[in-house]
Amino acid sequence: MPVERFEGHFTGRTPEEVEDEVKKGVMLTTLDRAVSWARKQSMWPATFGLACCAIEMMSAGAGRYDLSRWGMELFRASPRQADLMIVAGRVSQKMAPVLRRVYDQMVEPKWVVSMGVCASAGGMFTNYAIVQGVDTIVPVDIYVPGCPPKPEMLMFGILKLHEKVRTTGTIR
Amino acid sequence: MATGQEMGAARDELQGVPRQIRDRVTGEVRRETMIINMGPQHPSTHGVLRLLLELDGETVIRCKPIVGYLHTGIEKNTEYRTWVQGVAYVTRADYLSPFFNELAYCLAVERLLGIEAPPRAQVLRVLLCELNRIASHLVWVATGGMELGAVSVMLYGFRERELILDIFEAVTGLRMNHSYIRPGGVIMDLPPGGTQMIAKFLDTMPARIDDYERLLNKNPIWVERNVGVGKLSAEDALALGVTGPILRSAGVPIDLRKDEPYSGYETYDFDVPVRTEADAYARYVIRIAEMRESLKIVEQALERLTEPGPVMVEDPKVGWPVKLSVGPDGIGNDEGYLRHIMEESMEALIHHFKMVTQGVRVPEGEVYQAVESPRGELGMYVVSANEHRPYRVHIRDPSFANLQAVPTMVEGGLIADAVAVIASLDPVLGGVDR
Amino acid sequence: MKPAELAIRIGDHFPDAFLAREEVTVLVGRDELIDVLLRLRDQPDLSFGFLSSVTATDHPGKDPRFWVVYELRSVAHAHRLRVKVGLPDDDPHVPSVTPLFPTADWHERETWDLFGIVFDGHPDLDRILLPDDWEGHPLRKDEELGGVGTQYHGAFIPPVDERTMP
Numbered sequence: 195m196p197v198e199r200f201e202g203h204f205t206g207r208t209p210e211e212v213e214d215e216v217k218k219g220v221m222l223t224t225l226d227r228a229v230s231w232a233r234k235q236s237m238w239p240a241t242f243g244l245a246c247c248a249i250e251m252m253s254a255g256a257g258r259y260d261l262s263r264w265g266m267e268l269f270r271a272s273p274r275q276a277d278l279m280i281v282a283g284r285v286s287q288k289m290a291p292v293l294r295r296v297y298d299q300m301v302e303p304k305w306v307v308s309m310g311v312c313a314s315a316g317g318m319f320t321n322y323a324i325v326q327g328v329d330t331i332v333p334v335d336i337y338v339p340g341c342p343p344k345p346e347m348l349m350f351g352i353l354k355l356h357e358k359v360r361t362t363g364t365i366r
Numbered sequence: 367m368a369t370g371q372e373m374g375a376a377r378d379e380l381q382g383v384p385r386q387i388r389d390r391v392t393g394e395v396r397r398e399t400m401i402i403n404m405g406p407q408h409p410s411t412h413g414v415l416r417l418l419l420e421l422d423g424e425t426v427i428r429c430k431p432i433v434g435y436l437h438t439g440i441e442k443n444t445e446y447r448t449w450v451q452g453v454a455y456v457t458r459a460d461y462l463s464p465f466f467n468e469l470a471y472c473l474a475v476e477r478l479l480g481i482e483a484p485p486r487a488q489v490l491r492v493l494l495c496e497l498n499r500i501a502s503h504l505v506w507v508a509t510g511g512m513e514l515g516a517v518s519v520m521l522y523g524f525r526e527r528e529l530i531l532d533i534f535e536a537v538t539g540l541r542m543n544h545s546y547i548r549p550g551g552v553i554m555d556l557p558p559g560g561t562q563m564i565a566k567f568l569d570t571m572p573a574r575i576d577d578y579e580r581l582l583n584k585n586p587i588w589v590e591r592n593v594g595v596g597k598l599s600a601e602d603a604l605a606l607g608v609t610g611p612i613l614r615s616a617g618v619p620i621d622l623r624k625d626e627p628y629s630g631y632e633t634y635d636f637d638v639p640v641r642t643e644a645d646a647y648a649r650y651v652i653r654i655a656e657m658r659e660s661l662k663i664v665e666q667a668l669e670r671l672t673e674p675g676p677v678m679v680e681d682p683k684v685g686w687p688v689k690l691s692v693g694p695d696g697i698g699n700d701e702g703y704l705r706h707i708m709e710e711s712m713e714a715l716i717h718h719f720k721m722v723t724q725g726v727r728v729p730e731g732e733v734y735q736a737v738e739s740p741r742g743e744l745g746m747y748v749v750s751a752n753e754h755r756p757y758r759v760h761i762r763d764p765s766f767a768n769l770q771a772v773p774t775m776v777e778g779g780l781i782a783d784a785v786a787v788i789a790s791l792d793p794v795l796g797g798v799d800r
Numbered sequence: 801m802k803p804a805e806l807a808i809r810i811g812d813h814f815p816d817a818f819l820a821r822e823e824v825t826v827l828v829g830r831d832e833l834i835d836v837l838l839r840l841r842d843q844p845d846l847s848f849g850f851l852s853s854v855t856a857t858d859h860p861g862k863d864p865r866f867w868v869v870y871e872l873r874s875v876a877h878a879h880r881l882r883v884k885v886g887l888p889d890d891d892p893h894v895p896s897v898t899p900l901f902p903t904a905d906w907h908e909r910e911t912w913d914l915f916g917i918v919f920d921g922h923p924d925l926d927r928i929l930l931p932d933d934w935e936g937h938p939l940r941k942d943e944e945l946g947g948v949g950t951q952y953h954g955a956f957i958p959p960v961d962e963r964t965m966p
Contacts, residue, residue: 242407244414244435244436245436245438245458246458246796249461249505249542250542252509252520253524256528257521258525269409271409283436284438286434286437288435288930292406292435318443318454319440319947320945320960321438321439321443321945321947321960322442322944322947323438323946324439326947342543344541433929434929434930442938443945446961477822478821604849604850604875605902605903606902607902608903732857732882734871734882745852747855758857762853766906766910767907
């Protein structure tokens with residue numbers, strides 16, 4: 195069966211993945227790929243900047259490290275309009291219910307990037323006040339370490355997420 | 367179409383009259399108010415600040431700020447770490463001015479130890495602190511502008527800030543939360559080419575500040591949203607413990623760099639901008655002027671860095687044992703020293719081990735050291751019990767006291783002005799909640 | 801006024817004043833706290849009208865167990881003073897200074913939140929930094945730091961306050 199390729203676009207799939215797609219049928223795979231491509235192409239983050247990592251996230255959205263190259267400069271304040279929640283900063287015990295609520299208010303499909311070591315694992319603050327990793331509250335797709343991570347590290351994490359979204363089939 | 371004056375008059379009229387509704391059941395007329403919650407996740411509250419507002423139409427009747435959504439337990443953590451590790455904790459409190467947190471803490475520890483940092487270290491501290499002040503004010507103008515609708519100011523502010531963060535990265539290895547100022551001095555000297563980098567920044571920055579002024583000073587929307595908004599008189603400010611640009615906008619010329627100088631500030635020539643209108647526009651003018659004054663101080667500090675010298679105190683019981691410098695991989699290192707402790711001298715290895723794992727033992731006592739951070743008086747109350755770790759570190763954060771003034775400034779105004787007021791206060795919730 | 805001169809001037813009025821590391825500290829009992837602060841504020845050569853911070857330290861096993869620390873500053877003369885009030889373990893009450901210094905509102909709430917020291921007469925003594933339903937006062941020395949241990953490749957590292965090695 196001929197494997198489809200876009201002009202000049204490296205698809206990067208293994209033979210097993212191609213086999214899977216063939217089983218689903220040509221029509222659905224094309225639609226699947228198109229939808230996944232569209233989803234990752236302009237993923238809107240929700241503003242969830244908490245502490246120091248928020249400033250680096252803002253720097254990532256600003257002029258030099260430009261998130262708008264991937265259509266992501268539009269940080270939506272309303273979780274209903276956002277696809278991606280970048281938890282940027284330390285999550286305190288008082289903030290944890292708010293985090294869960296905002297995550298619940300987001301509409302499917304949604305992804306979570308845990309930015310910084312404080313969000314990923316509690317960071318340097320192993321104490322009573324900080325939630326030791328937001329994956330205890332919300333399911334996390336990508337962990338970006340750093341204290342704070344440089345905007346380039348955050349972009350690398352976001353690109354990995356794009357890759358994950360693009361290769362994850364969602365239509366059965 | 368109504369003119370600006372007519373609209374203003376209509377607005378004044380509306381503000382005085384509460385909306386009245388007649389109860390359908392009992393027939394009595396009462397005022398209808400609405401309680402809404404702003405935050406903690408909100409694009410305009412400068413961090414995780416929650417405001418409970420009671421509104422009558424668009425007028426704020428009551429306002430209650432609720433904080434604590436970023437409480438990190440920094441003060442408790444410092445009691446379990448060595449004195450030098452305390453710097454890494456304390457620097458993340460007010461995360462937009464990390465050098466100031468470190469400076470206040472290290473000055474307090476040095477006072478407890480009874481030592482003074484070498485002159486070159488003091489000049490480096492002043493230089494980096496003033497660059498940090500400019501960077502913090504740039505974030506303020508960027509986010510404040512964005513919250514009031516001037517979105518392009520956000521991009522310009524962060525563009526200039528990137529220039530400063532490049533300098534920080536070259537000097538300290540990190541863009542934020544540097545842990546660069548340590549008790550006894552600073553951890554590394556300037557890299558080769560550092561002075562040229564800072565000089566180049568000094569050449570480009572004044573024109574950029576002119577750009578900000580040209581963009582915002584006479585912009586009708588900026589003026590309309592900031593002039594007369596958030597008035598706080600001098601007596602109210604002092605009673606509420608407010609310091610920094612907000613106090614100076616009310617005519618009180620308190621600046622700890624002039625009144626209680628530290629780290630050699632009395633030898634630098636700079637002015638302290640003071641205004642009397644006490645509104646948000648005055649605070650904007652003051653912060654822009656402070657950026658220019660900081661450039662002056664940086665220039666003077668740069669001139670004093672021509673002579674080489676030690677940057678860490680020489681006392682082997684206090685000073686950091688190794689003289690680091692940022693290598694090409696961005697990590698601080700010292701090859702000759704590594705060879706010395708690993709191959710040549712056992713005593714040096716033991717001494718290095720003790721200094722890094724246990725650190726200095728600070729004599730008993732308590733000290734309160736205050737510095738002038740971009741937001742006001744940043745104080746550290748440090749208590750030692752003659753151990754290798756602090757007994758108590760309390761951070762007197764300026765934003766913690768400044769936020770208490772929010773109800774006074776917001777009540778009676780429009781809800782849109784609440785955003786302008788908080789923007790003009792420039793709170794950093796990391797310091798408020800610690 | 802320089803610290804040494806201030807120490808002498810304060811020492812004339814208050815017996816328990818001492819000078820250490822260029823700072824003047826005055827120890828007062830909790831019953832005379834409000835009077836002392838009023839005198840310090842109203843005397844023209846002292847005029848300590850600005851309260852920088854209110855905090856506390858905990859010394860379990862000693863008497864007094866808690867020391868509540870007030871950092872005062874004078875706007876007119878640019879000098880500082882520290883006032884300390886000692887509180888016993890079983891009765892950590894101290895009068896609130898919010899009638900004199902409105903800024904003490906949040907500082908006292910924080911001290912109550914983290915130490916459990918009750919400020920009598922405070923308009924709204926609630927938790928401010930921790931969630932409203934939190935139990936305990938974390939900054940007391942007998943409370944744990946909290947946090948979880950780390951497991952990595954077979955090695956277990958306990959949380960910070962349980963570690964024996966630095």
